[in-house]
Each structure stands twice: as structure tokens, then as C-alpha cells.
Amino acid sequence: xxxxxxxxxxxxxxxxxxxxxxxxxxxxxxxxxxxxxxxxxxxxxxxxxxxxxxxxxxxxxxxxxxxxxxxxxxxxxxxxxxxxxxxxxxxxxxxxxxxxxxxxxxxxxxxxxxxxxxxxxxxxxxxxxxxxxxxxxxxxxxxxxxxxxxxxxxxxxxxxxxxxxxxxxxxxxxxxxxxxxxxxxxxxxxxxxxxxxxxxxxxxxxxxxxxxxxxxxxxxxxxxxxxxxxxxxxxxxxxxxxxxxxxxxxxxxxxxxxxxxxxxxxxxxxxxxxxxxxxxxxxxxxxxxxxxxxxxxxxxxxxxxxxxxxxxxxxxxxxxxxxxxxxxxxxxxxxxxxxxxxxxxxxxxxxx
Numbered sequence: 001x002x003x004x005x006x007x008x009x010x011x012x013x014x015x016x017x018x019x020x021x022x023x024x025x026x027x028x029x030x031x032x033x034x035x036x037x038x039x040x041x042x043x044x045x046x047x048x049x050x051x052x053x054x055x056x057x058x059x060x061x062x063x064x065x066x067x068x069x070x071x072x073x074x075x076x077x078x079x080x081x082x083x084x085x086x087x088x089x090x091x092x093x094x095x096x097x098x099x100x101x102x103x104x105x106x107x108x109x110x111x112x113x114x115x116x117x118x119x120x121x122x123x124x125x126x127x128x129x130x131x132x133x134x135x136x137x138x139x140x141x142x143x144x145x146x147x148x149x150x151x152x153x154x155x156x157x158x159x160x161x162x163x164x165x166x167x168x169x170x171x172x173x174x175x176x177x178x179x180x181x182x183x184x185x186x187x188x189x190x191x192x193x194x195x196x197x198x199x200x201x202x203x204x205x206x207x208x209x210x211x212x213x214x215x216x217x218x219x220x221x222x223x224x225x226x227x228x229x230x231x232x233x234x235x236x237x238x239x240x241x242x243x244x245x246x247x248x249x250x251x252x253x254x255x256x257x258x259x260x261x262x263x264x265x266x267x268x269x270x271x272x273x274x275x276x277x278x279x280x281x282x283x284x285x286x287x288x289x290x291x292x293x294x295x296x297x298x299x300x301x302x303x304x305x306x307x308x309x310x311x312x313x314x315x316x317x318x319x320x321x322x323x324x325x326x327x328x329x330x331x332x333x334x335x336x337x338x339x340x341x342x343x344x345x346x347x348x349x350x351x352x
Contacts, residue, residue: 019061020070020096020194025118027111028053028077030101031136031178036060036074038178039187040224045178053077067195067228067293067328068221070096092125096194099132104149104175105140112153116160123169130193131171133157134186139177146175181225181241188226197324201229204324208295208317212310213303218243218296219289219321222251228293243296246284250274277301287314289321 024032034048040062058074073091080086092098100118102111119131135153138146154173161169174186192198201219209217209231216239219229225244250272272294274286283304285297295314304310 019063021091021094022070022072022190022194023091023095023098024072024074024101025098026077026101026134027103027114030077030103030106030111032074032077032101033058034178035101035134035136035176035183035187036072039183039226040072048178062224067197067201068191068224068226070191070194088121089125092122092129095122095126095129097130097132097190098122099134099190101134101136102153103137104135104146105137108149108153112156112160115157116164119161119169119171120164120166123166130190131169132186132190133171133173134176134183135173136176138175138182139179150175181237181244184225184244185235185237185240187224188228191226192228195228197328198229200324201321202232204317204320205229205231205295208313209297212297212299212313213306214297214299214310216298220247220294220296222247222292222294239298242284242298246274246276246286246296247294250286285310287311289318290325293321 024036026032033051033054034043034045036058037043037048037051038045040060054074054076055078056076057079060072060074061070062072063069098118100111100115102108102115115133122129122131133153135146135150138149141149150173154171157171158167161167161171172189174182174189176183176186195201205217205219208214216233217231218227218240220227220243225247227240227243254272272286272288274284276284278284281301283299283301285299285304287295287297289295295317297310299310
């Protein structure tokens with residue numbers, strides 16, 4: 001039975017059927033585990049210096065909200081997952097996104113070759129995988145050097161695919177570092193592609209801001225600081241960084257001044273709200289949507305004088321989001337039921 005060759009049981013099969021799978025791959029010491037710890041475990045970047053190299057596949061469920069729900073598989077850089085005893089077809093078949101991490105401060109020729117081998121093998125199994133390339137550890141590079149590295153890696157990787165007759169494969173490239181917010185923004189883009197309801201969420205945000213005189217709005221997963229949707233206007237890095245800093249400040253203050261511990265791992269709750277007034281007549285307004293989701297809005301001071309209208313429109317927006325939630329949950333329950341039946345047939349046929 002193919003699942004057993006990787007030590008997978010019913011719960012793994014079920015998660016693969018319901019939750020998208022994100023694979024973290026790359027050469028040794030490229031920064032894969034550090035990325036996972038910083039984004040999903042709130043580890044400070046300086047602490048990652050003491051992380052040991054990953055020597056086995058580490059699987060983790062990320063399920064902080066109904067939309068941010070997936071599996072992350074962290075692969076050790078030295079593993080040969082194409083060896084005959086390793087069921088790579090099963091792994092790639094259930095994968096939504098493959099993130100390949102390249103250390104920009106190291107010689108990346110070997111990494112580009114491994115990227116090509118990995119992508120071509122995965123694409124033959126599953127043509128629907130999103131291939132994401134993190135050009136990582138760029139914090140020590142100048143802006144010109146960053147652009148040069150990205151252009152060179154982009155050209156080499158795509159030239160290799162063209163030479164192999166696989167120019168239909170689309171690679172997305174991101175400049176990332178755990179020492180700033182670029183890694184959170186890159187992961188946001190990756191996760192958004194795995195959310196089927198993304199167009200609906202974006203449309204709801206567009207309606208909300210157009211009727212509330214809001215300039216920009218994000219729908220954030222508070223735990224990871226991944227934004228799962230934003231309106232149709234462009235995203236600039238300083239605005240995104242302000243959102244992340246605001247979320248950090250709110251959680252830190254809540255930890256200090258919240259009531260007695262209720263057993264919740266997060267002091268942020270469904271009643272949370274915050275207002276920050278900048279010295280450039282801009283107001284940042286955060287409102288909870290669910291326990292783990294919040295909307296962060298940017299608007300002018302004069303627009304915020306109509307706070308009653310904004311709050312009413314937000315209530316309508318929140319109700320619409322809840323309806324999208326309910327539909328997604330019904331779909332997940334249906335998939336779970338189908339997966340249980342599929343697993344039952346699989347084990348029966350294998351036993352027979």
C-alpha cells in the first residue's frame with residue numbers, strides 16, 4: 001500500500017485530502033526550518049541561529065482559522081526523496097504548493113540544479129502544484145545586488161525549464177528574509193493561492209472600503225501575520241509592515257493587561273479592537289472578524305469621523321465573511337466523509 005511506505009495512516013490521508021499541503025524544500029542550511037519557526041511559531045530571528053539542521057521530514061498542521069488551514073512538510077536538505085523506497089508520487093499528488101528555498105548568500109548553482117530536478121519531477125505527478133522560489137537571506141545584500149541575484153536565478157531556472165520543453169511551468173520568485181517582514185508577505189502570497197474563496201474575499205473587501213471611505217484594508221490571520229486577502233489596490237511594503245507592527249503591539253499589550261488566564265493561547269479575542277493615529281493624518285483601525293482573523297484598515301482622519309458608518313459596514317462585511325466560512329466548513333465536512341469512504345475502500349482492497 002503506497003501510503004504505508006511513508007509511514008502514513010488514516011489521519012495523514014484525511015488531512016492530505018482536506019488540507020492543502022505546502023512542501024518546504026531546498027539545500028542544507030538554506031533557512032527552511034528558520035522560516036517555519038519564525039512565521040508559525042513566533043520564534044525571534046536571533047533564536048534561529050541555534051536551530052539544528054533538520055534530519056527527517058517534519059510535518060505540521062497549521063489550522064488557526066477556517067481559511068488558514070494547511071499542512072507544512074519541512075524536508076531535510078540532504079534527503080534523496082527520489083530514491084526507490086520513497087513514495088514521492090504520493091507526496092506530490094497531495095501538494096498544493098512547493099516552496100524551494102535558495103540561500104542568496106551562497107553559491108546557488110547547485111540549488112538551481114536541484115530546483116529544476118524537483119520541479120520537473122513534481123510537475124509530472126501533479127500539474128496543479130504552485131511552484132514558489134524563495135531567494136532567501138537577502139538582508140545582507142544591497143538593493144542592486146538583490147535585483148541582480150533575482151534576475152540571474154530567474155533566468156537560469158526558466159532557461160533550464162525551456163531547454164527541457166517545460167516552459168508551461170510557472171515559477172514565482174520572492175526576495176525574503178526572516179529579519180524583516182518580507183518572509184510574511186511572501187508566505188501570504190503562497191497561502192492566498194491555496195484559498196478557493198480568495199476572489200470572494202477580495203470582492204467583499206472592495207465593497208467594504210468603497211462604502212466606508214477607507215483607503216486600504218487587509219484581512220489578517222493574527223497568529224501568523226499572514227494576510228489572506230486584501231482589496232484590489234496595490235500593496236506596498238511600508239503599509240504591510242505597519243499592519244504587522246500593530247498586530248504585534250496589540251498582542252503584547254493584551255498579554256500584559258488581559259484578564260486572568262482563560263486557557264486560551266492567544267489574548268486576542270472576538271471583542272478586540274484598536275485604533276492608532278499616525279502623525280500624517282492617517283488612522284489605522286483594527287477590528288476582529290473571528291478569534292483568529294482581523295481586518296486592518298487605513299483611512300484619513302476626516303474619514304474616521306464617520307466611525308458609526310464604518311462600524312455598520314464592517315458588521316455587514318463580518319456577516320458576509322461568516323457565510324463564506326459556513327460554506328467552506330460544509331465543503332470540508334463533505335470532503336472528510338468522501339475521504340473516509342475512500343480510505344475504507346483502499347484498506348479493504350489492500351487487505352484482500
